[in-house]
Amino acid sequence: MQFQEYAYQHMDALSLQKQLSELAEQIQQAKTIEQVQDCIKKVDTIRRFVATQVSLVEIRHTVDTKDAYYTKEQEYLDTVLPELEKDYEKINRALLESTFLDDLKQRLPETFFLQKEMDLKAFDPIIIEDMQEENRLMTKYQALIASAEIPFDGEIYNLSSLEVKTNSSDRQVRKRALQAYWNWFEQHEEEVAQIFDQMIKVRTRMAQKLRYDNFIALGYARMHRYDYDQEDVAKYRRQVLEDVVPLCSALYKRQQKRLGYDTLHAWDEKVEFLQGNPTPKYDRAELVKRAQKMYHELSKETGVFFDFMVEHDLLDLDSKPGKAAGGYCTFMPDYKSPFIFANFNQTQHDAEVLTHEAGHAYQIYESRDIYPSDCVWPTYESCEIHSMSMEFFTHPWMQSFFEEDTNRYYYSHMAGSLKFLPYGVLVDHFQHEVYTHPEMSHKERMDTWRRLEKEYLPHKNYEEVEILERGGWWMRQAHIFMSPFYYIDYTLAQVCAMQFWARMENKDPKAFEDYQHICKIGGTLPFRKIVKEAGLIVPFEEGCLAQVTGSVSQWLDEISEEELTA
Template sequence: MTFNEYEYQRPDMQEVQATFTAQVKRIREANDNEEALSAIKKVQELQREIETASTLTSIRHSVDTRDDFYEKETDFWDEQTPIIEEWVSEYYRAVLESPLREQIEQHLPHTFFLLAENQLKIFSSEIIPLLQQENRLVSEYGKLKASAEIEYQGKTYNLSSIAAFTQSADRKERQETSELITDWYQAHLEEFDRIYDQLVKTRDQIAKELGFKDFVEVGYARMARLDYDRSDVEVYRQEVQKNVVPLAQQLIQRQKERLAYKDLQYFDLALQFPNGNPKPEGSSEEIVRQAVKMYHELSPETGEFIDFMVDNGLLDLESKAGKNSGGYCTYIPNFDAPFIFANFNGTAGDVEVLTHEAGHAFQVYQSRWIETPEAVWPTLESCEIHSMSMEFLTWPWMKGFFGAEIEKFKYQHLANAILFIPYGVLVDHFQHEVYEHPEMTPQERRQTWRRLEKVYNPWKNYDTNPFYEEGGWWFKQLHIFTSPFYYIDYTLAQVCAFQFWKRSQIDHDPNTWHDYLSICKAGGTKTFTEIVELAGLNSPFKEGSLQGTLDSINQYLTNIDEEQLKN
């Protein structure tokens, strides 16, 4: 059965609720371990049924946001999800308070109990209307971005497809398309401001209703940061400012000299090489065929995985009208099926997003053995270790995608990863400021962004762009609107992935793949720091932990001849 044949049927929520509530009652009243575990198993079946239906809706709506049926179903799930959270909270409370808890703990991952305790901190039936309002606003943001239709040279593009021109070797083309993108955001300034202002106020109200000081604490709990806190993030933030920002500035200076520009403008930053950035060879279909070949050669496990994905139509990669922007991987439990969504646009990003999302998909494919739905995926910063590391573990096959431009690709991939880290920390720091000061006006938020941008990305020059100079860049960043505090996770994972890069490309450590496979199979049965330890990696929260890997990266990039990059 292929994805297109997966049947969607809206569950009878009254019936589901009745069954769910009955099982929670069984857990509360269970006299023995067997009875409690039987009820828990039934709850897990219901969770998978609900997640399957809501995920199918989410995928099909994002593939075509103009589809009226799935738009209505999205509205339905936006309303239902907070209600379901209430049932799940009662389930967690029943398990945590059960006199049989010690026996139950022998049969469920320890992370289940940590996640359950965490969830109870951030949910109350009183906030259901607020959660529904938050969901509606998030959906409104996605629909607004998906509505973009930008005319250029006689053709119409969405935000993903027109972005390809911002890497053009033609400076005029880069500037024109960058300005068209800016114009679209500027034209919708009031809508973005309104949506985000309402999101901030709604989330702040949620935090206050739950008894928290501010939404930062709720955001951390929502992200299930089970074994680190604000103080750990502060240590990491300082390490990035001290070690990564200076290295990024060196790379920017090298880029400026390579391009031979007197001033490097914001619309130049996406271009690394005078003759253009490397592009994958061949069509989307050929890229997928090359990926199949690559994954069969990488390992038996990845070979089996990629065949499952392709044979079952679980990749939607082409950019098209009405399709949501960005890329993601999700999981459809009742079909044991990962799903990869992307917007190919003819740039190196096509290969990067495919390997990145394949890292997520491969992890969840390997952890399908886990019956506890909460533990199939790890927490999100751990998820990103799998995806970002997969990008580097597939380096030996990149020549099949980029041919003679392979060295340019490797330089760009590694340099851009370094440049990304300060930006990712900036996104997180900005959100701390926003939610610690929810009274800020939209204009003050933009000013805050620009102030912090000068700390983390001091090389950004917006002389020709008042919208960005006044702090409008962050409108582009989906996570700020849809998943508050989900961004520093990418950078934490990136510094872990750098260690996999060093082990596989520099040290040629024979245990590299074994360790990577181990953390994929572990899924969410371990916390972030436990996964880092299982993989044999250094924790990013330790002072000085970044320096050794950064030195190796700097040396590798320095050894690539500039003349080779200019041609």
């Protein structure tokens, strides 16, 4: 069965609510642990069904945001899903209050119960209308970004497809492309600002109703941060400032010198080499074919996985009008199928999608049979270990994607991985600031971004791009709107992935075996335990960042400019 044949079923919310409510009562009245376990299985069946339908709507809506049917279904789900949370809450409370709880904890993954505890901290029926409003605002932002139609050199581009021009080897082309890209945001600045302001207000209102000081604690609970807190994150951010920002500043200076420019402008940052960035030498169909061969050679398991993705048409990779921006991997439990959504744009990003998103998909494929299905996915920072590490484990095959540009790809990828850390931490720090001070005006939020940007990214030069000089970059970062506090996760995972890379460099025969192990255990453990299961150092530990990023920086320093410009 191919993806097009996966059947979508409009959810009967009242029927689902009735079933969940009855199951909550049965858990409360259960006389044996077997009766409770039977209820958990029935709840799991409902959760799998709901997750499948939600993913089908998400995929078909984002593939074509102009499709009226799935736009309407997305709007329906925006209203219905918060209502279902009320009934899931009854289930969670009944489980955590069950007289059989201790015995259940011996039989089910520890994260199953940690998740229920977090969900109770993050929900109360009094916030249902606010959750519905938040969903509507997220859909509105996504639709606005997807609606972009930007004229450039006689053609019309969306935001994703225009990015290829911002990577052009022609400095004037990428300058004009970057200005056109940000001119669109300037023209829609008021609308974006209003959406975000409303989001902050509704999220703050939810937090206050749940008796939190602000949205931050609620945001952490919604992210299921089981084993680290705001203090851990603040210490980690300080380590990035001290240990990583100086290394990145040196990389930007080297880049400027390599390009031969007096100043590295905003439109120069994405270009590492005068002849242009490395680009895959083939179209989408050929890249997928080569990726399939790569995954067969990487391991038997990855080969089986990628065959499944291709044979079931579970990759939508082409950028096209009306398609939502960005990329993601989702999962349809009832079909045991991951799905990869992306916007190819003829840059090295295309190869990275086939490794990054495939890392997510491989993990979910390997752990798809975990029960309960709530534990198939780990928390986000753990998920990103799978994706970012896969980017490094596939390095030996990049020759077949980039041909003569392979060495430049290695450098660009490694340098980009290091440079990303301060940016990822900046996104997180900005969110802590705006939710600590929800009363901020749009200008104050812009000023806050620019102030923090000067700390984490001191090299930034926004001359001739006025909206960026005012602090507007955050408006393009969808996570800030769609998944608050989901971003530092990438940096934590990147530090873990770099450790896998170092083990590969040192010819550690267990590196990929450990990677496959954490893919198979899915979300059955919290973040710190998953990192230790992988044989890695937890990024929060003192000295971890200095050690890991220092080894990457040294590797980059050992590559001569002659090798890169040959």
